[in-house]
Amino acid sequence: MKRASQLTFNPSAPVLVTELPGPKAQAWVARDRQRLSPSYTRDYPLVAASGSGCTIEDVDGNRFLDFTAGIAVTSTGHCHPEVVGAIAQQAERLIHMSGTDFYYAPEIELAERLAGLAPAGCEWRVFFTNSGAETNEAALKLARWHTGRQRIIAFNGAFHGRTCGALSISGSKAVHSRGFGPLLAGVHRLPFDCTRAELNQLLATSAPAEEVAAIFVEPMQGEGGYRPASPEFLPMLREVCDQHGIMLVVDEVQSGMGRTGRWFAFQHWNIVPDMISSAKGIASGLPLGALIAKAEIMDWPPGAHASTFGGNPVSCAASLKTIELIEHEFLTAAAVRGAQLRAALEGLAAEFSCIVRPRGLGLMQAVDVVGPQGDDRVRRDAIIQATFRRGLLMLGCGSVGLRFCPALCVTAEQINTAMQILREAIREVL
Numbered sequence: 220m221k222r223a224s225q226l227t228f229n230p231s232a233p234v235l236v237t238e239l240p241g242p243k244a245q246a247w248v249a250r251d252r253q254r255l256s257p258s259y260t261r262d263y264p265l266v267a268a269s270g271s272g273c274t275i276e277d278v279d280g281n282r283f284l285d286f287t288a289g290i291a292v293t294s295t296g297h298c299h300p301e302v303v304g305a306i307a308q309q310a311e312r313l314i315h316m317s318g319t320d321f322y323y324a325p326e327i328e329l330a331e332r333l334a335g336l337a338p339a340g341c342e343w344r345v346f347f348t349n350s351g352a353e354t355n356e357a358a359l360k361l362a363r364w365h366t367g368r369q370r371i372i373a374f375n376g377a378f379h380g381r382t383c384g385a386l387s388i389s390g391s392k393a394v395h396s397r398g399f400g401p402l403l404a405g406v407h408r409l410p411f412d413c414t415r416a417e418l419n420q421l422l423a424t425s426a427p428a429e430e431v432a433a434i435f436v437e438p439m440q441g442e443g444g445y446r447p448a449s450p451e452f453l454p455m456l457r458e459v460c461d462q463h464g465i466m467l468v469v470d471e472v473q474s475g476m477g478r479t480g481r482w483f484a485f486q487h488w489n490i491v492p493d494m495i496s497s498a499k500g501i502a503s504g505l506p507l508g509a510l511i512a513k514a515e516i517m518d519w520p521p522g523a524h525a526s527t528f529g530g531n532p533v534s535c536a537a538s539l540k541t542i543e544l545i546e547h548e549f550l551t552a553a554a555v556r557g558a559q560l561r562a563a564l565e566g567l568a569a570e571f572s573c574i575v576r577p578r579g580l581g582l583m584q585a586v587d588v589v590g591p592q593g594d595d596r597v598r599r600d601a602i603i604q605a606t607f608r609r610g611l612l613m614l615g616c617g618s619v620g621l622r623f624c625p626a627l628c629v630t631a632e633q634i635n636t637a638m639q640i641l642r643e644a645i646r647e648v649l
Contacts, residue, residue: 230274231632233610233640234282240264241279262600262614263607270297273629275612285612286625286637291441291473291583294500295544296626302503302540309536318347318530325535329509332542336482337511338491344517347530348508351472351498352380355435357510357524358494359384359403362433362466364519370426371403372418372434372465374411376443376617379435379470379496388435391443391617405430411440412452418459433466433494434459438484441473444617445585447578453488460493466516468494472508473583476500477545477627480554480581487580503541507534549627556629557581563638564623571645573598584623585616594619598648605644611637 240248244266268278273296275283288294295302309325318326330345337343346361348354363369373379373388378395380386386396387403396402407426409417422428434456440446453469460467469492474484478500485492493516498508508529557580564577564586573595576587588599599619606613616622621641625633 230272231284231630231636233284233636235610236281237279239281239608240266241277241281243278247278262603265607265612272296272299273626273633281610283607283610283612284633284637284640286623286629287612287614288500288624288626289504290499290614291478291624292499293504294476294478294627295503295541295549296628297504299503299544299628301544302537305536305540306505306533309533313532315528315531315533317527319525319527323532325532325539326530329530329535329538332539333497333509333511336542337495338486341491342514343511344514346510346512346517346524346526347535348498348510348526349506349528350380350508351470351496352382352385353526353529354472354496354498354508354510355379355385355388355468355470356382358433358435358468358496358512359388360524361494361510361512361517361519362468364523365516366432366464366466368430368432370405370407370431372407372409372421372426372431374413374436374440375408376411376440376446377435377437377470378440378442379437379472391440411443411446412449415455415459418455422459422463428463428465431463431465433468435468435470437470437474438488439474439479439580439583440617442616444587444620445579445583445622446617447484447580448488450488453485453490457490457492466493468492468496470496472496472498473624474580476541477550477553478581478583478624480550480557482550484580484583501541502534502538503544505531505534505537507531507538545627553581553627556627556631556634557584559631560584560623560634563634567638567642567645570642571649573649574645579623582623582625582627582629585620587617587619588621589619601648602641602644605647606640609640609643611640611644613641 247266248264266278267275269276275285334343375390378391379389387406469485471483475497495511568574568577574586
């Protein structure tokens with residue numbers, strides 16, 4: 220193969236200069252296997268060295284088109300120069316002082332900005348965390364504190380995190396909870412997109428409404444398969460919560476911050492939740508989460524909950540710049556590029572009988588892979604491996620889903636390139 224320096228780099232196309240994995244990547248993977256936790260999931264041997272926009276370069280100089288965005292995290296793309304600049308400027312001034320015990324401007328400014336993104340007509344307050352799981356833990360505690368109730372309703376297929384409380388309300392994969400019980404008591408599950416009759420039956424039998432603190436729901440399930448709620452589901456949940464004084468908590472960890480073409484996915488359903496869980500794309504690569512709750516609900520006293528690193532000034536600076544970029548450059552683009560991606564996936568579904576159920580919102584799209592006997596995980600995984608060998612980074616979701624969550628800066632040309640690579644991979648697997 221040619222050396223990278225001998226090739227004209229097209230940021231819309233991969234450039235592979237070694238067999239995959241290359242020799243340096245193989246060495247790093249071997250070292251990783253000696254020292255890192257075996258609980259980590261690695262679909263293929265990518266050893267990232269640098270990134271720019273929607274591209275990743277590995278340690279051997281191979282350049283990949285990235286349609287994972289670090290699991291929907293690098294919302295403005297890898298190493299956006301303005302985000303990098305905001306990080307560097309803040310790091311030179313103040314790296315840490317713990318917003319739990321002290322005050323500093325970036326944390327206050329970001330809380331004001333996030334409150335302004337939440338639905339109008341309400342006052343909102345913000346609690347900062349380091350991750351989506353921590354945000355959902357905070358939401359669990361706040362719901363119980365504010366209501367004085369203990370029970371929680373969640374949904375099959377949900378993923379809210381791997382810490383014990385968040386894990387207790389998750390239900391996407393058995394491996395997440397196997398061997399870790401007993402988990403949080405008082406959690407009740409229903410099918411995602413359940414009917415009002417099913418929810419009322421639960422409230423009338425095993426989960427008395429007056430004891431339910433909150434309903435946790437992803438407007439669009441992430442790890443559960445990129446499944447958007449039906450048009451009537453979220454409005455129904457809002458009505459039932461209002462009827463019984465139950466908190467409605469929407470988990471926007473993967474679907475928020477412009478990914479679906481709106482700031483939050485729940486806005487597609489025209490509802491107002493009581494709490495919003497946010498993380499992942501909020502700081503375009505730095506660890507940060509935020510629980511955004513109605514002010515009258517966030518009424519716990521000093522010391523009731525805290526986080527040493529949540530709201531770190533460097534992460535807050537990155538988030539402020541990320542929000543600015545999304546607002547001015549990427550929010551509308553996410554809807555436009557998402558429509559292009561959806562049309563391309565529908566075309567693939569028409570072309571290949573193994574590709575079914577195209578779905579999603581904005582730049583949060585998926586298809587399922589089937590075989591002669593129905594859903595086919597082996598074939599799905601083989602397609603992911605085949606795209607990797609061609610220089611396209613992808614991940615699965617649900618049992619047989621292929622997910623597409625590129626950075627919001629993805630171009631039309633990059634989407635076209637990714638679809639052509641995917642087409643070649645499907646033909647190989649078939």
